[in-house]
Amino acid sequence: MLRKYVRSAAVVASVALVLGAFVAGPADAKKRKKKKPAGCAAPVYVEPKSPSTSRTEAPTAEVVKVTDAATEEAPIVIEYEHGPALWNTESQEPIQEDTKWFNIQVDSAAASAGLYLLQEWAVPSPSDMDLYLWDGPTGEQAEVSGALNLAPTEVPIVGETGGMGWESISGFLVGDCAGYSIESRAFMTAGEAMTLSIWLGEPAA
Numbered sequence: 001m002l003r004k005y006v007r008s009a010a011v012v013a014s015v016a017l018v019l020g021a022f023v024a025g026p027a028d029a030k031k032r033k034k035k036k037p038a039g040c041a042a043p044v045y046v047e048p049k050s051p052s053t054s055r056t057e058a059p060t061a062e063v064v065k066v067t068d069a070a071t072e073e074a075p076i077v078i079e080y081e082h083g084p085a086l087w088n089t090e091s092q093e094p095i096q097e098d099t100k101w102f103n104i105q106v107d108s109a110a111a112s113a114g115l116y117l118l119q120e121w122a123v124p125s126p127s128d129m130d131l132y133l134w135d136g137p138t139g140e141q142a143e144v145s146g147a148l149n150l151a152p153t154e155v156p157i158v159g160e161t162g163g164m165g166w167e168s169i170s171g172f173l174v175g176d177c178a179g180y181s182i183e184s185r186a187f188m189t190a191g192e193a194m195t196l197s198i199w200l201g202e203p204a205a
Contacts, residue, residue: 043178045059045063045137046059046136046138048141048181049139051092051093052094052099054101055099055101055183057101058183063104064076064102064103064104064105065104065107066107066198068109070199070200071201075199076198079194081192082098082100083186084096085098098189099185099186100186102181102184103181105180106176111175112176113176113200114203115169115174115180116199117169117182117198118197119195120196120197121165123165124164125164126150126190127186127188127190129149129192130183131169131185132182132185133169133172135181142172143172144169147162147167149166150188172203173203182198
């Protein structure tokens with residue numbers, strides 16, 4: 001009788017171990033599952049070291065994430081309006097200002113990438129616009145495109161980074177998770193409808 005009881009107890013224990021393996025298996029698998037890498041931390045933006053009187057608006061501008069999905073063929077496109085503006089050419093300070101700010105954060109699968117910005121407006125146009133890129137955490141100028149855009153009629157492109165109806169920053173080396181402030185500075189205009197295209201690609205050589 002004792003042997004029968006011992007054998008029955010052994011069978012019950014074996015069944016319990018098997019059932020336990022089935023129940024614990026998925027739970028243990030969940031524990032072993034690797035966690036996804038944490039995303040980029042929220043960037044810090046300070047007032048850019050710009051003569052613009054509206055630079056205080058930069059830290060509070062909406063942050064746009066720029067991922068690898070933003071390419072030259074399918075860029076992030078921001079449409080906006082510039083009102084009348086005029087800057088003093090000697091002092092490089094605004095007489096009448098209408099500066100626009102946009103914050104971006106790079107979110108790439110690579111450790112670094114090339115940042116591309118293209119600012120455009122309709123031509124022919126007597127407007128002169130400038131495009132600035134500022135480092136978010138320090139407020140230091142990172143890059144600028146300030147070609148002479150003035151042209152009442154179609155003329156050959158002036159400068160390497162801009163011309164009639166456009167300014168650009170091409171392939172500026174940026175690190176993953178880095179934050180920048182973009183300044184669209186209306187230098188001399190009666191007002192323009194603007195388009196800003198943003199994408200990632202190969203860094204400039």
